[in-house]
Amino acid sequence: MSFNLIIDPPADVTAIQIVRRGHFATWKSALPPAQAAWVTANGFTAASGQALAMPNSDGTISAQVFLTEDLPGLWDWARLPGNLPSGAYQIDETALAEADADNAVLAWGLATYIYDHYRRSELEPPRLVYPKACDRARVDAALRNTYRVRNLITTPANDLGPEELAMAAEEVAHAHNADISIIVGDDLLTHNYPAVHAVGRAHDRAPRLIDMRWGDRKDRKLTLVGKGVCFDTGGLDLKPASGMELMKKDMGGAANVLGLAGMIMSAQMPVCLRVLIPAVENSVSANAMRPGDVLETRKGLTIEIGNTDAEGRVILADALFEAASEQPEVIIDFATLTGAARVALGTDIPALFVNNDNLAEQILAASVAAEDPLWRMPLWAGYQNLIRGKIADITNSPAGRFGGAITAALFLERFVEPDIAWAHIDLMAWNTVSTPGRPEGGEAMGMRAVFKALEKRFGQ
Ligand code: BES
Ligand code: MN
Ligand code: ZN
Numbered sequence: 001m002s003f004n005l006i007i008d009p010p011a012d013v014t015a016i017q018i019v020r021r022g023h024f025a026t027w028k029s030a031l032p033p034a035q036a037a038w039v040t041a042n043g044f045t046a047a048s049g050q051a052l053a054m055p056n057s058d059g060t061i062s063a064q065v066f067l068t069e070d071l072p073g074l075w076d077w078a079r080l081p082g083n084l085p086s087g088a089y090q091i092d093e094t095a096l097a098e099a100d101a102d103n104a105v106l107a108w109g110l111a112t113y114i115y116d117h118y119r120r121s122e123l124e125p126p127r128l129v130y131p132k133a134c135d136r137a138r139v140d141a142a143l144r145n146t147y148r149v150r151n152l153i154t155t156p157a158n159d160l161g162p163e164e165l166a167m168a169a170e171e172v173a174h175a176h177n178a179d180i181s182i183i184v185g186d187d188l189l190t191h192n193y194p195a196v197h198a199v200g201r202a203h204d205r206a207p208r209l210i211d212m213r214w215g216d217r218k219d220r221k222l223t224l225v226g227k228g229v230c231f232d233t234g235g236l237d238l239k240p241a242s243g244m245e246l247m248k249k250d251m252g253g254a255a256n257v258l259g260l261a262g263m264i265m266s267a268q269m270p271v272c273l274r275v276l277i278p279a280v281e282n283s284v285s286a287n288a289m290r291p292g293d294v295l296e297t298r299k300g301l302t303i304e305i306g307n308t309d310a311e312g313r314v315i316l317a318d319a320l321f322e323a324a325s326e327q328p329e330v331i332i333d334f335a336t337l338t339g340a341a342r343v344a345l346g347t348d349i350p351a352l353f354v355n356n357d358n359l360a361e362q363i364l365a366a367s368v369a370a371e372d373p374l375w376r377m378p379l380w381a382g383y384q385n386l387i388r389g390k391i392a393d394i395t396n397s398p399a400g401r402f403g404g405a406i407t408a409a410l411f412l413e414r415f416v417e418p419d420i421a422w423a424h425i426d427l428m429a430w431n432t433v434s435t436p437g438r439p440e441g442g443e444a445m446g447m448r449a450v451f452k453a454l455e456k457r458f459g460q
Helices: 021-029 033-041 098-111 136-154 162-175 194-200 247-266 312-325 339-345 357-369 381-387 404-413 447-458
Strands: 014-020 050-055 061-068 088-091 127-129 179-184 208-214 220-226 228-232 271-282 330-335 351-354 421-426
Touching: 014 021, 021 033, 021 061, 033 050, 098 127, 098 136, 136 162, 136 247, 136 447, 162 179, 162 208, 162 228, 162 247, 162 271, 194 208, 194 271, 194 312, 208 247, 220 247, 220 312, 220 447, 228 247, 228 312, 247 271, 247 330, 247 447, 271 312, 312 330, 312 404, 330 447, 339 351, 339 404, 351 357, 351 404, 357 421, 357 447, 381 404, 404 421
Parallel strands: 014 061, 014 088, 088 127, 220 271, 220 330, 228 271, 330 421
Antiparallel strands: 050 061, 179 208, 208 271, 351 421
């Protein structure tokens, strides 16, 4: 059993009856008087998202009734398991439209996830029997990879440094027979990744570049890039305590990219896939990069370090330039890049920057369909002057904070060839509070949306 989903119903399975909001009155009026009274006594009204146990005369439960929207979406379905005690459940399939089956199962898995690595959970989540109409392989792949993303992000930095992140990438690669190579420590200099090295060299957990390849070389090329800062202290421009608190999640881009790659490979998408993850600690020590330093990059552009806390764009510069050097059809990067993106859009909506309107429309349409929000922001060329360096080509820390997500995206854009369709996703990768289907902790954001868009673009 995984994701709290099961294939065969046990003898003591409890039925779940679905009642849609618009049918509530009809449903209730058709009940025997004792049951109708039970519904009333429990305050069970046409408000949706509730579940009610209908009793037998001996006190056992005859069925759970789930009251939901007329056309429930993924996040409506996510309210179901939280309403139920432990045990096995089976949804009345006559009530299940085809799209509902996959959503109900995906939502169940998302909502019953528990991070229990460091303590045994006392909760035993309810389990659902897969409905027949559900595309199990597809939903399992989404859940397996979402769980992977959540686990990686929630794992504290003492147990997840650059090496452990690389091991996680190796695990994904081996599961799908992908090739993987990893450049570690000073080898980054001989292989010309000077910016990745400069950011990561201050920690004795050596920085590295993870490079995974999968698929037929003759297929269309797709390259994914993820920010893998395993902990972001801010470097010498050290973050205040409040800003550092959650910084184990600063490898959330890398985690999302590994999850997305897992989904792509599980689906056997006909692409020539490459995944690049610069994995570092942004730390403090005598050999840490300093404010005012000028760094070389793989591209040859020089970066003036205005603030060592703007480290993500620096490591991504080398990774994106390498990605672009093979002229893939599409490059997509995920990065927990700026606080400014969170000020603009809040924690739940990743900012999407795209240099190609066709790719942007594909991602945004898929985002709506997958109920996985993203919001487009502009690569506003008028702000280019803000990233000009005083003594080097570009600065990593524009004067003033206005438009901080945009100026970060413009910085990255300088390392991608303009004729390659490129999308940059600036995400939180963390649920700050628990809501149905989205427990507090690490989270995949934009992963299912981008997968759906790529599936449509690259076909089968
Ligand atoms: N990892 C942070 C950005 C971040 C902070 C993402 C909080 C999500 C939540 C990034 O490395 C950073 O520190 N960015 C600075 C850039 C600034 C110094 C130009 C920021 O956003 O303040
Ligand atoms: Mn930072
Ligand atoms: Zn960071």
